[in-house]
Amino acid sequence: xxxxxxxxxxxxxxxxxxxxxxxxxxxxxxxxxxxxxxxxxxxxxxxxxxxxxxxxxxxxxxxxxxxxxxxxxxxxxxxxxxxxxxxxxxxxxxxxxxxxxxxx
Numbered sequence: 001x002x003x004x005x006x007x008x009x010x011x012x013x014x015x016x017x018x019x020x021x022x023x024x025x026x027x028x029x030x031x032x033x034x035x036x037x038x039x040x041x042x043x044x045x046x047x048x049x050x051x052x053x054x055x056x057x058x059x060x061x062x063x064x065x066x067x068x069x070x071x072x073x074x075x076x077x078x079x080x081x082x083x084x085x086x087x088x089x090x091x092x093x094x095x096x097x098x099x100x101x102x103x104x
Contacts (some may be wrong), residue, residue: 017064022055023048031072045073052076 023030029048032041052058052075062075066087071079079089 017057017060020057021061022051026051030074045078048073049076 018024029044029051032044036044052061052073055061058075060075062077064070065072065074065077066082066085069087069089070082071089077085083089
């Protein structure tokens with residue numbers, strides 16, 4: 001009996017939730033370019049949100065971003081949304097900008 005006959009292996013490639021995401025290959029929508037203006041950010045995030053709303057792995061994506069302190073738009077949330085929901089993020093750009101503006 002050959003070794004291959006002794007063990008049965010599932011040779012199906014592992015598929016992660018990222019492979020099933022609607023946003024795959026569209027990173028420009030989910031991460032801001034340098035010096036993006038607030039109005040442009042709002043338009044970009046609105047387009048990203050439309051993709052997220054129909055994504056089959058929306059919840060997994062949001063959970064990943066929250067637990068890994070991700071930057072950008074993930075699972076229907078910006079880093080500002082995650083910050084306001086009580087999750088620690090590295091750089092909540094919208095919150096920082098608004099607080100600096102209010103302090104002036």
